Amino acid sequence: NAGVTQTPKFQVLKTGQSMTLQCAQDMNHNSMYWYRQDPGMGLRLIYYSASEGTTDKGEVPNGYNVSRLNKREFSLRLESAAPSQTSVYFCASFSYLGTDNYGYTFGSGTRLTVV
Amino acid sequence: GENVEQHPSTLSVQEGDSAVIKCTYSDSASNYFPWYKQELGKRPQLIIDIRSNVGEKKDQRIAVTLNKTAKHFSLHITETQPEDSAVYFCAASIGNYGQNFVFGPGTRLSVLP
Numbered sequence: 001n002a003g004v005t006q007t008p009k010f011q012v013l014k015t016g017q018s019m020t021l022q023c024a025q026d027m028n029h030n031s032m033y034w035y036r037q038d039p040g041m042g043l044r045l046i047y048y049s050a051s052e053g054t055t056d057k058g059e060v061p062n063g064y065n066v067s068r069l070n071k072r073e074f075s076l077r078l079e080s081a082a083p084s085q086t087s088v089y090f091c092a093s094f095s096y097l098g099t100d101n102y103g104y105t106f107g108s109g110t111r112l113t114v115v
Numbered sequence: 116g117e118n119v120e121q122h123p124s125t126l127s128v129q130e131g132d133s134a135v136i137k138c139t140y141s142d143s144a145s146n147y148f149p150w151y152k153q154e155l156g157k158r159p160q161l162i163i164d165i166r167s168n169v170g171e172k173k174d175q176r177i178a179v180t181l182n183k184t185a186k187h188f189s190l191h192i193t194e195t196q197p198e199d200s201a202v203y204f205c206a207a208s209i210g211n212y213g214q215n216f217v218f219g220p221g222t223r224l225s226v227l228p
Contacts, residue, residue, distance in 0.1 A: 031214050040124070042204055042218035043159070050214070058215070059116075090158065094214045103149045103161035104216075 003027065006091050006107035013081040013114045021076040021110050023091030031094040032074040033058075033104070034066060036087040043090065049074050081114045088112070117142040117209045121219030128195050129227050136222045138205035139187045147208040148188050149216070150179060154201045162203075163190070195226045 004025045013019055025032065030051045035043040045058030049068040063085060065077045078085060088111050092104040118141040128134045140148075149164035165172045165179045165188065172179050176195075181188040192199055202223050206216040 033215075040220055042119075042121075042220045043206075044218070045215065048215060059217075102147070103164060104151075104159070106158040106160070108158050 004091055004093055004105050004107040006089075006110055008110060009108065011110060011112050013078075013112065015082060015114060017081050018077065018079050019081065020078075021089055021091070021112075022073070023075060023107055024073045025091075025093040025105070026072065027093060027095060027105065028071070029093035029095045029105075030071070032068065033092045033094070034064075034074070034076045035090045035092065036060065036085075037090060037109075038087050046076065046089075078112075081112075083114045086112060086114045117145060117207055117217040119205060119207050119217045119219040121205055121222055123222060124220065125223045125225070127225045127227060130195060130197060132195055134192045134195055134199070134224055134226075136190045136203055136205070136224070137187060138189070138207075138219050139185075140207040140217075141186065142207065142209060143183075143186065145207040145209060148179070148181060149206050150190050151204045151206065151218075152201045153204065153221075159204060192224075195224075197226050197228060200224060200226045 007022045033048045034046040044060050047066040049055045052071045055066050067075045088109050090109050091107040121138045146167035151159035152162045153159040165181050176193045178191045202221045204221050205219040
């Protein structure tokens with residue numbers, strides 16, 4: 001039982017290049033999320049998907065697109081990478097975690113550097 | 116929209132002492148407040164949460180308190196240990212959906228031996 005799996009773990013892009021971050025969860029959760037984490041700014045929501053077939057913008061969606069491919073997979077695409085997109089990206093799914101706790105299960109993160 | 120502030124940004128305590136991290140939020144509709152711990156180079160993990168109909172919740176050495184009137188909530192760690200050293204994030208739920216959150220900027224806690 002892997003939980004939430006993200007790939008790749010590290011990536012360096014040149015300005016203008018494109019790439020897709022992959023995320024898959026095996027917990028049968030409906031809701032999935034993409035966050036970016038920058039020093040001193042906490043976690044900021046990029047996009048989310050409340051259920052298969054739906055996606056919505058979060059706080060910082062500009063420069064990104066997402067696809068909810070099926071219930072398991074939620075990908076994040078950078079069409080034309082910019083240095084401002086250098087960050088650590090976390091995928092998450094939301095569900096009941098036990099003992100009356102609800103919350104996110106996060107993936108291990110992708111450290112992206114755009115040069 | 117919702118805004119979550121968190122203080123202090125860094126906190127150093129001696130092993131065995133208590134640590135307190137405070138957060139404020141702006142949206143009175145927020146009703147769920149989780150806390151996450153992130154160790155260096157690792158993913159955030161939920162450590163405790165509280166709902167708006169509860170004033171305090173405890174789990175061993177960790178407790179969270181909520182004051183809905185004042186719109187603030189706090190994390191209390193007692194008898195701190197070196198393994199408590201990490202970055203702690205508070206969060207507040209937003210919207211009717213209740214599964215989206217705004218996070219605070221984080222507190223780096225260092226427990227000194």
